[in-house]
Amino acid sequence: MVLGRIIAEAAMSLGKNVTWMPSYGAEVRGGTAYSMVVISDDEIASPVVDNADFFIIMNAPSFDKFKKTAVKGSAIILNSSLAETNEKIKGIKIIKIPATEIAISLGKAMVANTVMFGCFARLSGLIDKEKVMKLLKDALAQKQHLFEINKNAFSEGYDFIPANRQNHRLPGLCPVSNPTHGPRGGRIK
Amino acid sequence: MxxxxxxxxxxxxxxxxxxxxxxxxxxxxxxxxxxxxxxxxxxxxxxxxxxxxxxxxxxxxxxxxxxxxxxxxxxxxxxxxxxxxxxxxxxxxxxxxxxxxxxxxxxxxxxxxxxxxxxxxxxxxxxxxxxxxxxxxxxxxxxxxxxxxxxxxxxxxxxxxxxxxxxxxxxxxxxxxxxxxxxxxxxxxxxxxxxxxxxxxxxxxxxxxxxxxxxxxxxxxxxxxxxxxxxxxxxxxxTRYEKFLTDDAEIVIVAYGLTSRIARHAVKALRKKNKKIGLIRPITIWPFPRKAMHDCAKKATKAFLVVEMSCGQMVEDVRLAVNGKRPVYFYGRSGGGVPTNEAIEQEILKIIKGL
Amino acid sequence: MANVLKKTQSLHDRVTHYCAGCGHGIVHRLICEIIDELDIREKTIAVAPVGCAVLAYDYWNFDTTEAAHGRPPAVATGIKRMLPDRIIFTYQGDGDLAAIGTSEIIHAANRGENITVIFVNNGTYGMTGGQMAPTTLLGQKTKTTPLGRDKIREGYPLKISEMLAILDGVYYLERVSVHNPQGVRAAKKAIKKAFINQIENKGFSMVEVLAMCPTAWEMPVKDSVKWVEENVVKYYPLGVLKQNAQ
CATH class of the missing domain: 3.40.50.970 (Thiamin diphosphate (ThDP)-binding fold, Pyr/PP domains)
Known part of the structure; x- marks a missing residue:
């Protein structure tokens, strides 16, 4: 949920149209909470995402729930620390990143989110690293230690994607530098 | 900042x-x-x-x-x-x-x-x-x-x-x-x-x-x-409303709130297919922008499609506005269903066939 | 020569619509005299109920609003919170306060709203023609209890003031009666206290006033006075139910 908002904020600051939509319902702690983010250069019709381009999935129950909605060309970024799988889905790219382990090694399990964010930023090419750094710095201006750890977490996630795999192009989705396309969505756990 | x-x-x-x-x-x-x-x-x-x-x-x-x-x-x-x-x-x-x-x-x-x-x-x-x-x-x-x-x-x-x-x-x-x-x-x-x-x-x-x-x-x-x-x-x-591509529209969609955003995308997609479709979005649902629909009916518009997240409520106001001059169709989802632009396009294509 | 007796400024010089022997006229007069004595007429805002007293603003010479049945404490809350330096009171009957408006009175009292509530209990719905009220006594005949109120069928008369008195938010609560001159004098004292409490920012104050309704009770005025004396006061004993220390 928080990660979805951060991505939406980042895209907004880059001049994109964005919507963020939380899963809402009977409040259950420990359920599979998720949020949906739509980033577009065009007007956004509905914040509801039926077929997402990107899934950022933090744990196994969410993987089981959302893998069914993935369509050809989707990419799933999976936190392999909390969702082990050897599953292969035809036409769908699954990127496994041990985000929680990376986060713990940096000193704070909670920044697993930020690791995933970095990974998404590099993979999608939608979000500029330098701008994110500036946003983080502004947002955490009063909390230097949090800024440091988040900065490192983002970089770890960002660098996890080898250069030859960056800008995972999807039909209808362009990197920030060349925005020409209509609304596409990413479902963010 | x-x-x-x-x-x-x-x-x-x-x-x-x-x-x-x-x-x-x-x-x-x-x-x-x-x-x-x-x-x-x-x-x-x-x-x-x-x-x-x-x-x-x-x-x-x-x-x-x-x-x-x-x-x-x-x-x-x-x-x-x-x-x-x-x-x-x-x-x-x-x-x-x-x-x-x-x-x-x-x-x-x-x-x-x-x-x-x-x-x-x-x-x-x-x-x-x-x-x-x-x-x-x-x-x-x-x-x-x-x-x-x-x-x-x-x-x-x-x-x-x-x-x-x-x-x-x-x-x-x-x-x-x-x-x-x-x-x-x-x-x-x-x-x-x-x-x-x-x-x-x-x-x-x-x-x-x-x-x-x-x-x-x-x-x-x-x-x-x-x-x-x-x-x-x-x-x-x-009375407040927004018109979108209605001047030459043969079919005008009437939708308000979030539904109108989805309908707008359907209109854009249909325009790309050379279908003359427009949208009226009531901003005030009371007072209802009757005149906007009435004016369309006097011009090119042959039919209306009302899209709502209900089983059809505003459709009654559109029918009153058009007063029998043009057919008014309805497409809606209720109980939490949200219409998709694809479904709206399908409805329009069906109406075109019947015209 | 100095004036020793003045007309009550807060009360219009009009004939009321109330029936002979009705308690409302007495309570209206007491409130208006007190408002004059405290010199607060120009900053008083009243909330009138639904019931016989709905037309109270025809007699009161200060700002007044109607409220939906049972809702005066909520309306008064909105008024007092936005104009804390004005003096706000609600005037409510037993149907209004003890039946349809139980939720509003309980929560306004529990929040300790700094308002004054005058609760006129005559044990019946006068305006609609004498139906059973929550405070109708056991055995009492009404339009809707033709055989008399039966505890099995209709339950017991509601002791709403006793219920409210246990709430921490209530500063002062007293039950009085206007069926005889001593009662009227005691009522005036209690109502005045309830207004002074508000002026001094003490918090929620309420006075329950037992009153007669000879018309709905279907008895001569004299008998209605006797009915209060012999029956109502026994079930609803007079006196202070709550007086906060500080």
Whole structure:
């Protein structure tokens, strides 16, 4: 949920149209909470995402729930620390990143989110690293230690994607530098 | 500094109320508008206004009644089942000619229904809602930014006409986040009016009385006729809508709120396929922009398609507007279903085939 | 020569619509005398109920609003919170306060709203023609209890003031009666206290006033006085139910 908002904020600051939509319902702690983010250069019709381009999935129950909605060309970024799988889905790219382990090694399990964010930023090419750094710095201006750890977490996630795999192009989705396309969505756990 | 803020529809309404000078809010928890109540709790503390979590929806609307009776801008919000409970108070507000803003973040019904988005309170919003011969101004935003703007307008219109005004949006718009220009709040100047009728203590004047009981022979009829004149004036001057590619449109979609955004995409997609399709988006659902549809019917438009998140309520107003001159079709999803632009395109293609 | 007796400024010089022997006229007068004595007429805002007293504003010479049935405490809350320096009172009957408006009175009391509540209990719905009220006594005949109120069928007369008295938010609560001159004098004292409490920001104050309704009770005025003396006061004993220390 928080990660979805951060991505939406980042895209907004880059001049994109964005919507963020939380899963809402009977409040259950420990359920599979998720949020949906739509980033577009065009007007956004509905914040509801039926077929997402990107899934950022933090744990196994969410993987089981959302893998069914993935369509050809989707990419799933999976936190392999909390969702082990050897599953292969035809036409769908699954990127496994041990985000929680990376986060713990940096000193704070909670920044697993930020690791995933970095990974998404590099993979999608939608979000500029330098701008994110500036946003983080502004947002955490009063909390230097949090800024440091988040900065490192983002970089770890960002660098996890080898250069030859960056800008995972999807039909209808362009990197920030060349925005020409209509609304596409990413479902963010 | 960023010029935009990412806000939910609920928060945008709350901040708009603050910018409109509203310093009284009473509400009762109900999903999907809880963020608004929480937002007001926080902001009223900061602004030294009054926030009350009331014991019921009935109490909330009557607290708003009290605040309004002393001339202060006041707001309450709820979602469908709670709005039903507020209807008694809304009728009294209309009967006493007191301004107030009531926000309905609609969910599925009848009864408890569910907490998914819905537009099923259209009848309730546009027909008065409670007992007696009255109307409420009903503003229906489609964007988070517009939710803020229409909330500000609701306060101004409520004051101007001494009438309750509703801001009606579906649960999706309430919950979703979208960028809102900061200037929406900073540049807006509330249109404050003098309220000589307000109860402030009868100092140096005769006592003011706020009442809706008119027992004297003919008094209520006279009052009802005056109300009726007022509603006519609102219809003549406050009807708002947006037209999108309607000039040459053979089929015009009529949709409001979030549904209109999806319909707009369907229109764009169909235009790419060289289909002459347009969209009318009522911004005020009461007063209803009848003339817009009437005008289209006089020109190129051969048929209308009404799209709603209900089993068909606004479709009746469109039929009244077109008055039998053109066929009016309906496509809707209810109980939490959200129409897709593909489904709307399919409906249009079906209509084209039949023309 | 100094004026020793003045007309009550807060009360219009009008013939009321109340029936002979009705308690409302007495209570109206007491309130208006007190408002004059405290010199608060120009800052008083009253909330009138639904019931016989709905037209109270025809007699009162200060700002007044109607409220929906049972909702005066909520309306008064809205008023007082926005204008804390004004003096707000609700005037409510037993149907209004003890039946349809139980929720509003309980929560206004529990929040300790700094308002004054005058609760006129005559044990019946006078305006609608004498139906059973929550405070109708056991055995009492009404339009809707033709055989008399039966505890099995209709339950017991509601002791709403006793219920409210246990709430921490209540500063002062007293029950009085206007069926005889001593009672009227005690009533005036209690109502005055309830207003002074508000002026001194003490919090929620309420006075329950037992009153007669000879018309709905279907008895001569004289007998209605006797009915209060012999029956009502026994079930609803007079006196202070709550007086906060500080």
């Amino acid at each position: 960023n010029k935009k803020i990412l806000m939910t529809g609920n928060e945008a309404v709350g901040e708009a109320a603050i910018s409109a000078g509203c310093r009284f809010y009473a509400g009762y928890p109900i999903t999907p508008q809880n963020e608004l109540t929480a937002y007001m709790a926080k902001r009223m503390l900061e602004e030294k206004g009054v926030f009350i979590q009331s014991e019921s929806e009935l109490a909330a609307i009557n607290m708003v009644f009290g605040s309004s009776a002393v001339g202060k801008r006041a707001m309450t919000s709820s979602s469908s089942p709670g709005i039903s409970l507020k209807q008694e108070g809304i009728s009294y507000l209309a009967g006493c000619e007191l301004p107030a803003v009531i926000v309905n973040v609609m969910r599925g019904g009848p009864g408890l229904g569910n907490i998914a988005p819905s537009q099923a309170d259209y009848f309730q919003s546009t027909r008065g809602g409670g007992h007696g011969d009255y109307r409420t101004i009903a503003l229906a935003p489609a964007y988070v930014q517009e939710a803020a703007g229409l909330t500000q307008l609701a306060f101004d219109l409520a004051d101007k006409y001494r009438n309750p005004a509703l801001v009606v949006m579906d649960g999706l718009l309430g919950q979703m986040m979208e960028p809102v220009e900061k200037t929406q709040f900073t540049d807006y100047k509330p249109k404050l009016v003098k309220k000589p009728w307000a109860l402030t203590g009868a100092k140096g004047r005769r006592p003011n009385i706020i009442r809706s009981l008119l027992l004297k022979q003919g008094a209520l009829e006279e009052f009802n006729e005056r109300l009726c004149e007022k509603y006519k004036a609102i219809e003549n001057t406050q």
